[in-house]
Amino acid sequence: MKPILQVRNLTKRYGKGCPECLGRTGPLRETNQCPRCLSILACRGVSFNLYPGEVLGIVGESGSGKSTVVRLLHFDFEPTNGEFFLRLNGNGGTDRPPGIDPGQNLFALSPFRRRQVRNELMGIVYQNARMGLRMKVSAGGNIAERLLMAGWRHVGRMRQRAADLLAQTEVPVQRMNELPRNFSGGMQQRVQIAKALSTHPAVLLLDEVTTGLDVSVQARVLDLIRSLQQELGVATIVVSHDLGVIRLLTSRTIVMRHGCIVEEGLSDQILEDPQHPYTQLLVNSVL
């Protein structure tokens, strides 16, 4: 099976950088800050594939670069180096926007095209709903924004689509016209999920979706994500430091530390039989 998404040698450096940066940082050096030039390598040389319909977990402690990776894939900021390919003809892929070449490095696209790819092919859910939603725009309007970007120009149809999505994500439809800042945390996350799914994305990115929610709400949101993922078959990347979330949602997992991938494998294997010392520590430290 051919991967739907390929990432090659993804690197993000904050700071000027020097020739010694790569040698003096990483898991072996126990830091991601270069002692010579003080640059921070948030992630370095990260490569992985995502296959159609698969759920991939990225796990690691805070500062390990896992959020940086998904936010680079969402074009939230520019990578220092790396390549990113999407192949859409397979399962779950849409043909919009036309002309995405499987051999095209998406980081090299113009900002205009990147925005188009992001809007029509990717959906993201952030830990903090303030990053994913406009708090001064109604819940329905937040969903409509993505539809408007994709060229929808019919208010009635957009509202209908927003209502359908909100019903699907278990947000009371009668609260569609309210501002998301008046919603509870769990409901804000569910509006974010509805927004992310509004344009039938080929790839769904979930960045610490349940962090900061209480346990019962966490369970509801996770159930929702799992059932929607199974229903839609959308390829998903789940970023979390919570091994429970990884166990529940993902089939394959990447473990990151100090900006590097230290271990990769099936989620069951990683959790039951960790090989890398850091992963062993991580698994053992679960309460």
Add this chain to the structure above:
Amino acid sequence: MKPSLPSKATPLPADWRDSGSPARGRYSYAFLDEGAKREIRRKMLKAVAIPGCQVPFGSREMPIARGWGTGGLQLTLALIGQDDVLKVIDQGSDDSVNAVNIKKFVSRVTGVTVTTDTRAATLIQTRHRIPEEPLRPHQLLIFQVPIPEPLRLVEPSERETRRMHAEADYSRMWLYLFEDIVKFNEITVGARYPVLVNRRHLMDPSPIPRWDVAKLNQGEALFLFCAGREKRIYAVPPHTEVVPLSFEDFAFRAEEFGGRRCGRCGSPGTYLDEVIDDATGRRTYSCSDTAFCEKVRRRGGVRGSDGPGEESS
């Protein structure tokens, strides 16, 4: 430095109009120095070449306060020649303080003829209206613009609005209109209705009423816009597509006057001002474009007009 204007005590030299040298006397022809005129003309050419795109320019200090038409005035002064005929409108009126003073100033520093007749004018500077009489080729309409950025309503950062224009990312403006419909079941934008020019740039048509927006589309005349304080010039060349943003199920609507006519000249189908008489409380309607109204009345008015022009409240 304070610009040295000729006072009333020192009238223009008699041979002013014949003087070949632009810098004869104490100031240039049409007040602006030649460098300023060149800057403004070059930026106007760029603006015409990219319809609807805001072009930054070196805005000069003018002898009127910012916000009183310094942008429009600079374009007028940079364009005006000795054979031009000038008309200045302020909210449809030729006789308001703003219009009268700009007219006076321009004619004093150039000696050109001024008129109130839209047909006779070659150069029209306007604030918030487009004349009722259709403009013709070779006429120039210069708008005074307070806020040139249509996206300022939804995005305070200049850097971000420039990115949005560069990427033609106007979804925030669409979202604003969508939210308006969600809240009020109609688009409540009155003046300054955002328009898409040449299918590319979102443009603020200056605070003209929605009534006038259609006149920008495929017009015969050249429309020039300038904001002196914000230092931006933009333009709509003749025969350019100008489309107000609207949804498939919420079409753009101009103001409606319920079949009322002007109470003074009787014209149907003009943009009307509502005037309430303080003493009697009577509501009367009259053309906002006073020069047009005057012209129709001089021709004897429109027949059958003594009905719905006024009503009591």
